[in-house]
Every structure is written in structure tokens, then in C-alpha cells.
Amino acid sequence: MxxxxxxxxxxxxxxxxxxxxxxxxxxxxxxxxxxxxxxxxxxxxxxxxxxxxxxxxxxxxxQSNQMVMRTIACKHDGSEIKDELETVIKYGGRVKDVIVEHPIYGELKGFLMIQSKEDLKTFMKKSNQDSVKPLLTLTEGVHLHTIEALNEEVLTLIEEKLREKGYLLE
The missing domain is CATH 1.10.10.10 (Winged helix-like DNA-binding domain superfamily/Winged helix DNA-binding domain)
Incomplete structure (x- = not known):
């Protein structure tokens, strides 16, 4: 070939x-x-x-264009990454990306596409490697996520659950 x-x-x-x-x-x-x-x-x-x-x-x-999207601002330390992402997928969302604002490079974006427990497990395994640091370490925990879901109601529910856990930057 x-x-x-x-x-x-x-x-x-x-x-x-x-x-x-x-x-x-x-x-x-x-x-x-x-x-x-x-x-x-x-x-x-x-x-x-x-x-x-x-x-x-x-x-x-x-493949991701059939859903509605919302960008949310979050702040937490690295120990809460798993719970934050798990909350999104538990209530029917997909975490499309993570975005941080770097003082030199401007916007830095990492594509995540986490929509299942298996995706999360794979991501956490990679992120727990010794030399890997999440983007939020560059911004004292402040970061954005683009969240996708089937409808606005699901996005609102996800946002409420993240707010309850104290992960939203408000």
C-alpha cells in the first residue's frame, strides 16, 4: 500500500x-x-x-459537533482533577479540553475528550506518571474546560454539581 x-x-x-x-x-x-x-x-x-x-x-x-458546548472556569489543586472530571462524565458530559492562560505563551490548550470512566482511567494513569504535571500547575489551579453534552439542561446540571463541590471559579 x-x-x-x-x-x-x-x-x-x-x-x-x-x-x-x-x-x-x-x-x-x-x-x-x-x-x-x-x-x-x-x-x-x-x-x-x-x-x-x-x-x-x-x-x-x-465527531464532537453534534453536542452543545459550554466553557466553564474552574479552580482547584491537582489532587481534585479526578473528582472534577468524574463529576462531568457522571452527569452525562464530555470534557473536550483544558485551557490555561500562560503569561508568555498566551492560551495553552490540551485536548482531553474524556467521556467515560475508561477514558478517565487512561487519563489519570498518564497524568500520574512522575514527570508529568497538569496544565493547572502553571496558573495556581485556574483553568477552563469546554464541556459537551446532549443538551443545555445537562450542561446546567453539570455546572451545578461542580459548583456544589467548589470547583467553579466565580
Whole structure:
């Protein structure tokens, strides 16, 4: 299979999936290294494909456009990350990203796409590695999340539950 055929197939696979696919799975599927997949994704993005790289793998961005979104401001220390994210998914939301405002670099965004307990478990495993620090450590705990849900009522419920726990910056 040629490189261009492989890239077409990667697009087809990503378009057909509602959940992210990790690079190593794609590499295995096509019999190439993970680095080749990273390069393929970079080339596809350069051609205009809207592929997001999340902590759970690659996903087409249009897969997230069927939901309503709200950006919420939060503040807590790193020990409360799991509970904060768990609260969002427990009440029917998906945490699309985390955003912090850096004094030098401006807005820094990390794509999370956490919508299930399994996604959260994977994220927490990665974030508990020794050398990894969450973005909120750059801003004394202040951060934004883009939350997605099926409707505004679910978003309001999630926001209420986060407020009750003291996670919202108000």
C-alpha cells in the first residue's frame, strides 16, 4: 500500500469511529511505525483534515459537533482533577479540553475528550506518571474546560454539581 493510500485509509477509519484511536493501533493496523502514523496525521492536517490529537488518540473533530458546548472556569489543586472530571462524565458530559492562560505563551490548550470512566482511567494513569504535571500547575489551579453534552439542561446540571463541590471559579 502506498503512503497516500494509507493516509486515505486512516481518514476512513477515523471518520467511521466515534471514539479516538491511538497511534500505536493505527501503526499496527497498517504495519508501520507509530512515527509514520504521526507523520501521516501531520500531512493530513496540512491538507485540511480536522483531526484532533487527544490523550486517548486521534479523532475527527466533526465527531464532537453534534453536542452543545459550554466553557466553564474552574479552580482547584491537582489532587481534585479526578473528582472534577468524574463529576462531568457522571452527569452525562464530555470534557473536550483544558485551557490555561500562560503569561508568555498566551492560551495553552490540551485536548482531553474524556467521556467515560475508561477514558478517565487512561487519563489519570498518564497524568500520574512522575514527570508529568497538569496544565493547572502553571496558573495556581485556574483553568477552563469546554464541556459537551446532549443538551443545555445537562450542561446546567453539570455546572451545578461542580459548583456544589467548589470547583467553579466565580
Amino acid at each position: 502506498s503512503a497516500s493510500q494509507r493516509r486515505k485509509e486512516i481518514l476512513n477509519l477515523l471518520s467511521a469511529k466515534e471514539k479516538p484511536i491511538i497511534g500505536s493501533k493505527l501503526a499496527e493496523e497498517f504495519g508501520v511505525s507509530r512515527q509514520v502514523i504521526v507523520q501521516d496525521i501531520a500531512l493530513l492536517r496540512a491538507e485540511g483534515a480536522e483531526i484532533l490529537a487527544t490523550s486517548q488518540g486521534y479523532i475527527m473533530s466533526e
